[in-house]
Structure formats: C-alpha cells, structure tokens
Amino acid sequence: MLDLDVLIDEEKIQKRLEEMAKEIDSVYNGQSIIAICVLRGAIYFTVDLTKKMKTPIELDFIKASSYVGTESTGKIKMTLDINENIEGRDVLIIEDIIDTGYTLKYLRDYLLSKNPKSLRIAVLADKEERRKVEVPIDFTGFKIPNKFLVGYGFDYDNSYRNIPYIGYMKE
Ligand code: IMP
Numbered sequence: 001m002l003d004l005d006v007l008i009d010e011e012k013i014q015k016r017l018e019e020m021a022k023e024i025d026s027v028y029n030g031q032s033i034i035a036i037c038v039l040r041g042a043i044y045f046t047v048d049l050t051k052k053m054k055t056p057i058e059l060d061f062i063k064a065s066s067y068v069g070t071e072s073t074g075k076i077k078m079t080l081d082i083n084e085n086i087e088g089r090d091v092l093i094i095e096d097i098i099d100t101g102y103t104l105k106y107l108r109d110y111l112l113s114k115n116p117k118s119l120r121i122a123v124l125a126d127k128e129e130r131r132k133v134e135v136p137i138d139f140t141g142f143k144i145p146n147k148f149l150v151g152y153g154f155d156y157d158n159s160y161r162n163i164p165y166i167g168y169m170k171e
C-alpha cells in the first residue's frame with residue numbers, strides 16, 4: 001500500500017459537493033443539461049455530485065490524455081469522444097483537477113467548436129500555483145496545495161482511484 005496522508009476526508013468531500021450541487025442547480029434553474037465526465041479521474045466526483053443535483057442531466061463521457069513526457073508542451077489527445085450532439089445545449093464539463101490547465105483548455109476548445117448554447121466547467125480540485133494556461137472555471141470544489149493527490153478518482157500509475165478520501169503522497 002501507498003503511504004498516504006489524508007488531505008480531504010470523505011465527510012468533507014460530501015459536504016462540499018452538497019454546496020456545489022446547490023450552486024450549480026441555481027445557475028441552471030431547472031433547465032436540462034448535458035454533463036460530460038472526463039474519464040477516468042472524474043468518475044467518483046461525477047457520480048457523487050450529480051446524485052446531489054436536481055438539474056435534469058444527460059450524462060456523457062470524454063477522455064483525453066497528454067502525450068507521455070510532454071507535460072511542458074501540453075500536447076493533449078482525445079482518446080474517447082462524446083456521443084451526444086451538444087449543439088445548442090447547455091453543457092457542463094466535470095473534471096477531477098485543473099493542474100497546468102492544458103487538458104481543460106484542449107477539451108473546452110474542442111467542445112466549443114461544436115457550438116453549445118453554454119459551456120461551463122466544474123472541477124473538484126484546483127492546483128492554482130501550477131497553472132500554465134488560463135481556463136475559466138465556473139465551479140471549484142477545493143483549492144489545493146501543490147501535492148500529488150491519490151484517491152477519490154486520483155490515480156498513482158492508474159491504481160488507487162478507489163481510495164474513498166483525497167490523500168497525498170508523503171514526501
Ligand atoms: P493538466 O492538463 O495539467 O491541468 O492536468 C490534468 C490531469 O493531470 C488531470 O486530469 C489528472 O489526470 C492529472 N493530475 C494532475 N494532478 C494530479 C494529481 O495530483 N494526482 C493525480 N493525477 C493528477
């Protein structure tokens with residue numbers, strides 16, 4: 001097992017998601033939306049958040065990854081596309097974390113090219129100090145320090161996503 005410290009426990013996560021769900025519901029005011037979960041990391045966040053929302057949701061999925069070893073250049077490729085037609089629709093991207101910003105910038109530009117009526121972004125965690133490109137974030141769960149997160153969707157070499165709290169690697 002990994003040696004992890006708890007950054008945000010299960011209770012704190014669920015409490016914050018209640019608040020976020022209310023905030024998001026109040027923006028959409030009962031209109032139906034297409035929520036796009038960014039695989040794989042955002043799956044736990046998406047499930048817990050959307051269950052707390054009252055906004056009617058059509059759920060879709062997208063997947064993107066960066067080319068190995070090119071974090072500095074920010075080259076992203078899409079490895080799974082959405083199924084729904086989002087033209088003229090209210091769209092909410094649900095992502096686990098914004099770090100450098102390259103992934104969300106790529107996904108936002110790609111989805112905007114399909115002419116949605118609106119496009120908003122919800123992230124569970126924001127590592128602000130790591131940002132390389134600016135992306136407008138509409139709903140943020142937690143601002144977090146520059147630590148490597150594991151659990152609640154965050155992986156270490158694709159493992160440990162199912163740890164129920166947000167932990168970080170001890171240094
Ligand atoms: P960005 O493109 O640099 O903003 O990075 C976004 C992606 O990097 C996220 O979707 C995560 O998959 C991954 N990532 C960034 N920070 C962490 C972390 O602390 N733990 C696990 N994955 C992370």
Ligand code: MG
Pocket residue numbers: 038039040041042096
């Ligand atoms: Mg991810």
